[in-house]
Amino acid sequence: VLNDDTAGTGRTDGRVIARTGPALGYQLFLPNGTSAATARRAGDWREISLGPGTSAWVPIAEAFPIAGPRPGSEIAVVRTRVRKGWSEVVLPLAEPLPFRLEQRLDPARYAVWVYGLVANVDWVETSIADPLIESVRWGQPENGVFRLDIELAGEQPWGWRAYREGAHLVLGFRHPPEALADRRFRSPLHGVRIVIDPGHNPDTGAVGPTGLEEREANLAIALELADILAERGAEVVLTRATPDSALGLYDRTNLAYRSGGEVFVSIHNNALPDGVNPFVHNGTSVLYYHPQSEPLAEAIQAELLPRTALDDHGVWHQNVAVLRMNEMPSVLVESAFMMIPEQEAKLRTPEFQREIAEGVAAGIERFLRERDP
Known part of the structure; x- marks a missing residue:
């Protein structure tokens, strides 16, 4: 029996991630309580048998053996x-x-x-x-x-x-959201419940050359975005609204579920892993995971680029915890690069924060306008 929350904390997504091999790519998302036949063990991983010649691997800590016949x-x-x-x-x-x-x-x-x-x-x-x-x-x-x-x-x-x-x-x-059924004489944002997630905290996220922490920039942009969306009639939910509010990844997604969110946007600013030259590879990008979220990512990117005036760093499919939510379109915005001095300096200014927020709001509005209710 599979279970990712044996302590009963309620701070997981309630699913066991089954992988293609020990510590390899994600394959299945199995609700807690799923029964599966087990096979080999490799370190901290246990193989589960699926169909003929098909298997997946789960953490041993999330697979609890029960004697009995093969589930069927x-x-x-x-x-x-x-x-x-x-x-x-x-x-x-x-x-x-x-x-x-x-x-x-x-x-x-x-x-x-x-x-x-x-x-x-x-x-x-x-x-x-x-x-x-x-x-x-x-x-x-x-x-x-x-x-x-x-x-x-x-x-x-x-x-x-x-x-x-x-x-x-x-x-x-x-x-689709009920609010989209009647869009006469009003913004498509009107009545749609949008969850805005200022990324990071308690961790700092990326840190710029002069010490600007990503979590600070993310929160400033998210608060601007929340104001813009609310002014246009959206119902806005913020996962955190103050510098001292701290949330884990699944706390954020669980809040989005519980609040009845219909669109989810996580606000971030970028960093690159070691070995990649950020002075060559940088710009504005938007990430998504499920296919349903790609049109939202594309709409936000199209509206952000003329406002940030940065390079087009692309719309990416990426495996990120907050994007694996499947109950609503969910994207993660990487508006600028923290370690580029010029971009860090711009991120400190209310004017640039407002431009980013305007771009994200326009992208959400564009996405909703193009949807058939």
């Missing part, structure tokens, strides 16, 4: 339902089995593989009232591997979630 289940029906703001697909299982979900865009669709599940499906029960789920198809591509293909209405998914009801697996797909 049959499935006879797939159901859909509508909950407030979400369309859900329910898979009634006898055990909480591991799964993999892959998101694709244009059209919005999801492929889901459930390992250890054998199909005995007589029907797929769909809700006529569902505004989002267009079709659900199932298959058994391999022994012990069940596949679902879920197609949604529209080209842009807003977010998804996976959780357990007992052993049952529930896959949820988020509807």
